[in-house]
Amino acid sequence: MASASGSEAASQRTIVGGAFFPAGSVRREPAELRIGDGGVTLHRDGETVAVDLAAAIVSDRVGSIPRQISFADGSRFETGDNDGVDALLAAAGRRRSVIHRLEALRPWLLVTCAVLCLAIFALVRWGLPAASDFVANFIPATTEATVGAYALDAFDKSGEMKPTRASQRDIARATALLDELVAAHGGDPAAFRLIFRSGRGGIGANALALPGGTIVVTDEMLARATDDDALAGVLAHEMGHVAERHPLRIFIRTLGIGAISTIAIGDAGTIGTAIATAAGVGLGMSYSREFEREADRHAAELMRRTGRDPRALGRLLLLIAPDGSDPTGGWLSSHPTSVERATNLE
């Protein structure tokens, strides 16, 4: 039977050709369903019977795939004539699929594409960070502190950090600088806790902020930062991470990226998943860089308030990693390059 397209034609259909399968059998017989004045009838093998469409299960329309109608007695009718089935449904007073109309309307598709691209862009750029930060607000400080304690424990056990060998004088110097910065920062002094480790296990001259407000400074960093202003810069930078709850927020954002890519690349297969994962990692690193810049800005502000020179941190960074310390440069690293950061601190 010729299948016409368009809803006007569908409403005039009276014959739907297809295959009939008696209950329990998979042998197909040619058959027709006809819409008449008395309702819908099935014609096969010379016989005509009335059928009750209201009690039948009709498969949903998806594109142009063939439809199945399962009757109450277990028999089935298959047809590729989608418009015909829609006409049957209309005759029985049943609705047509809304989703299908959305999928089939051509001009809508281009609009949908454009909206989709914009939506994805907006989501990734603004929506995801905003939503993640919103979620972060609900994590209580005590949970964060507990988590930070576990993380520190794990770090210590991993061997990357070892017990500190710094002199009492260096420790006192760093602690005094922190107290000065905390006073200038305002807020709760108990929110920041300074501890020391040796970086000889692997992390070298470094400083990090853990969830809950613990700042770790390594002996090697103390040794390099002979200039008080530079050390204060490092501490101020880490205080920035603590104040803005960066460790927690980055974690939640990374979760979000993972969830979104899984949804979007649903039927991708192995190669697609690999690409999506790589893109997700790249995105996670760009969030990292955003936070590092934020912490640098925080540091610069704090330095100005205490009357110290913000550029000292920039000089220290260039000392530790003169050429940027990452051959592939900005995009693939989790920190902006040292050069970039030094320039921003000017």
Place this chain on the structure above:
Amino acid sequence: MDQLDQAGFAPQSDAHELPFVFTGTAREYFGIWIVNLLLSIVTLGIWSAWAKVRRERWVAGHTILDGSPFEYDARGIQILVGRAIMLLISIAYVVTFHFFPNLIWIPLLVVFIVMPLIVNQSFRFSARVSGWRGVRFDFKGSYFKTLGLIALPIAYVLTLGLVAPLGSRAASRYLAARFSFGGRQFETRPPLKRLYGVLGRTYLLGIVLLIPLALSIAGITFHVITTQEIGTTPEPPPLLILALGASYFLFIFGIIYYYSISVTNIAVNHLTLDRRHEFTSRVSPLRYLWIDISGWIVTALTLGLMHPWAAVRRWRYLTAKRTVIADGELDGFDTGRPRSGRGFFSGIGIFDGVGIGF
């Protein structure tokens, strides 16, 4: 003429070869795919469960055998529950990994223990919602055999692939025996000799694909040695790094695809249903690899918009290369519908498709 008449054949009483025909077009799939994606994003992923159902129904419905399409009958809510559970498990895992690295062995152990159950349930769900002419598939897994199946890749890597044919033979025999259609059993006995033949050719392919990889590494090493200045870090040109990445990618996927597709071909070529119907599979691994890779390149270059075209191209190729050799009429199957059960773990999507994806 409706599609069924175009794709079907008049039934005959002798053994005859019935092709699988894929009638879907990229154009039509584009509409479905785009609406799926948009609705999924707008509903923050909740719609993705129904999106998966629509996609599976579209692919199954456009796969025609002897004039009748395949059917996929899952309900969106079942898939949603499954995905929600998987999401919770993933979150628990990531939280532990990120904040309590010492305790990471707990969720890993739990996942390890629970994985065979999940895989079996997932196969069973996908089987029971898939059908043809109203006849449903079914799957009855065994916990320990599925555990073995999951652990196979470890053995492959440890032995550099030498035991792979043994593993593939055991895996395909196990899986086939546990699937049924309308109450009738599948069975396959792939000959070990042919499987080892595939392994040999895989090794050869691996050697061939190692050449570009070795050249890239040599190129980078050469560059580093000749331009290195003391105290600076080396910066190889991005093109060489890209070449290294691409050749590594090609090597890994090349040997994996070649081996797994060839082995699947053999398993399907020796597959029987109800001890009388047979199957053939003539998928060319290299051609399929080309279709897949070129599909991904085009998709990437068009920022994803050509994905429907690439997907339809893949499905059409796979469908065209498989056939059923029916012994007489395709009948004698039970048409009762087994309960599709709790689709809790169907969200994994390990088993996509309808027996065509063995």
